[in-house]
Amino acid sequence: MKFCFLLLLLSTTSALFSGLFPVRGVEITQCNKSKFNELSDFFTRSFWADKRNGNKLDDRGLSRMRDLQLGEFRRRYSVQRRSALLLAQRPGSTKKSTTLSSTTNIILNTPPDDGLEIIGCVAVDLENLVDLNTLDRCPNSPVMSNLAVDKQFRGRGVATKLVDAIERKVKEDRLGDSLYLKVDVSNTKARNLYKKRGYREIWKESATTMEPSMNDSGKWEMEQTDCETVVMRKTV
Numbered sequence: 001m002k003f004c005f006l007l008l009l010l011s012t013t014s015a016l017f018s019g020l021f022p023v024r025g026v027e028i029t030q031c032n033k034s035k036f037n038e039l040s041d042f043f044t045r046s047f048w049a050d051k052r053n054g055n056k057l058d059d060r061g062l063s064r065m066r067d068l069q070l071g072e073f074r075r076r077y078s079v080q081r082r083s084a085l086l087l088a089q090r091p092g093s094t095k096k097s098t099t100l101s102s103t104t105n106i107i108l109n110t111p112p113d114d115g116l117e118i119i120g121c122v123a124v125d126l127e128n129l130v131d132l133n134t135l136d137r138c139p140n141s142p143v144m145s146n147l148a149v150d151k152q153f154r155g156r157g158v159a160t161k162l163v164d165a166i167e168r169k170v171k172e173d174r175l176g177d178s179l180y181l182k183v184d185v186s187n188t189k190a191r192n193l194y195k196k197r198g199y200r201e202i203w204k205e206s207a208t209t210m211e212p213s214m215n216d217s218g219k220w221e222m223e224q225t226d227c228e229t230v231v232m233r234k235t236v
Contacts, residue, residue: 021156022156022157023090023119023153023156023157023158025090025091026088026089026090026119026157026158026161027088027089027090027091027116028086028087028088028161028162028165029086029087029089030080030084030085030086030087031073031077031085031086031087031121033074033078035087035118036070036073036074036077037070038118039073039085039087039118039121040066040067040069040070040073041066042118042121042148042150043069043121043146043148044062044065044066044069046148046149046150046151047148048062048065048069048210048222049062049065050151051211051212052211052212053212053213053220054212056212056220057212057220057221057222058219058220058221061212061220061221061222064222065210065222073085076123076125077123082125082126082140082175083123083124083125083126084123084124084166084169084173085121085122085123085146086121086122086123086162086165086166086169087118087120087121088118088119088120088121088149088158088161088162089116089117089118089119090116090117090119091115091116118150119149119150119153119158120147120148120149120150120153120158120159120161120162121146121147121148121162122144122145122146122147122148122162122163122165122166123144123145123146123147123166124142124143124144124145124166124169124170124175124179125142125143125145126140126141126142126143126175126176127140127141127142127143127180128140128141129141129143129180129231131202131203132203132204132205133202133203140175140176141176141178141180142170142175142176142178142179142180143179143180143181143182144163144166144179144180144181145181145182147159147162147163149162163197166179167179167234167236170236171236176236177235177236178233178234178235178236179233179234179236180202180231180232180233181194181199181231181232181233182205182207182229182230182231182232183229183230183232184209184227184228184229184230185204185227185228185229185230191230191232194232195232197234198234198235199232199233199234200232200233200234201230201231201232202231202232202233203230203231204228204229204230204231205228205229205231206226206227206228206229207226207227207228207229208224208225208226208227209224209225209227210222210223210224210225211223211225213225
């Protein structure tokens with residue numbers, strides 16, 4: 001599931017780093033294993049089901065993505081030494097479970113058991129990169145990924161808090177002098193927003209992601225597709 005790590009920055013919202021009505025009481029904390037199930041539910045709803053045609057996925061397709069995402073979180077972040085997975089949570093939530101599909105009744109977003117509602121997440125992992133302009137190797141480079149914000153809280157400063165927090169984490173843990181990210185070439189709005197935050201486009205590369213697609217039987221399911229990403233970098 002390499003695509004998950006590479007391309008989770010594609011679903012950037014239209015007001016990623018703005019916030020006229022900031023969400024109050026947001027807590028940014030490091031995710032522990034006890035939160036993986038809840039986080040997988042959140043991520044399936046807020047990222048995978050939010051893609052174009054994501055509301056056409058049936059129960060089976062959504063459950064499969066939830067299970068794949070859970071496995072990815074467990075594999076990458078059960079031990080967070082040279083990586084970090086951060087949560088944005090809101091205390092005292094009264095939010096009810098949310099249906100993930102307009103055509104089914106599947107409910108994956110289970111109520112939290114600690115009174116904290118997950119409304120966003122972001123991660124950083126070390127990756128061996130190769131600058132495709134110069135062919136220089138960039139070993140153990142921190143790469144931001146898994147950035148997602150609950151749809152109803154977008155444009156209200158949550159993404160800003162998450163990005164600021166992951167940049168601080170890179171500095172505090174001495175993971176590197178620069179933070180990289182990868183974003184879809186076609187996502188011009190997100191690229192411009194990252195540029196405003198000081199990220200510079202370095203090179204382009206081919207990658208893969210998962211997208212909702214209609215199969216031969218006329219059913220919608222997640223399929224792996226090719227895409228092109230822009231690698232961006234900021235000195236932290």
